[in-house]
Amino acid sequence: MAKRLFTADYEVNASIKMLYPYIQSASGLSEWFADDVKINNIDKTLTFIWDNEKRKARQVATRVNHFVKFEFLPETEEDNGDPSYFELRLEFNELTQSVFLKVTDYSDFESARELEDLWESLVENLRKLVGG
Template sequence: MSKQLYTLEYPVRCSPTILFEFLATSNGLGEWFAENVDERNGRFYFGWNGSHEEAEVVDQEEERFIRFHWAGAPKNEYFEFRIDKSEITNQTILVITDFAEKRDIKDQSQLWDYQVKELFHRLGN
């Protein structure tokens, strides 16, 4: 069964510059995304409760987006953090794109909600 692409959007009260630091650096990601984060040569090593995952940065644009590919995942699957601006309110929007089995999208979305809540706490939102 192939995974489906889904996106989540979160309004953020923070400058794109500061937000990008939390999305694209090992120190920033270590504040909210994983317990341990190391980065070497465009590869990020994430640790949670004794388990470890590796992801490669496959594309990025400073203060706009960063796209990661999990080691071992199908080549066309990724997860991405994108920083958009609402044209109406001019508010910063964090857009997360990920892949999951259709039956798992709700659970994965709740996990992202929890992670983003931790990010907002670190940002003072």
């Protein structure tokens, strides 16, 4: 199945410093993004758990209080050369004094509409968590 790139910006009424732990740490991500997130301290992989399904990823890039990028470990031969990933980036709009979560998701999710709905739901969980 061909992978597609999804990007979206979501306004979140919270400070960047407050939001960053929720996008970068296993404990923060497990509060809104996945049912649970476990970290393996030996090989530094994270296991994301959704509905009893597990996906392993590694954090491949980060900049404190700015962004984090997770790349899923290959599950098929095709994934070896073209891995799925997602990036969560925090941006501050000086003009409106607003904080935005920019989501980039590169995956083989079947329906673009379902993926958009999924991210909308996930970000709504985050908003409820931080009060914004």
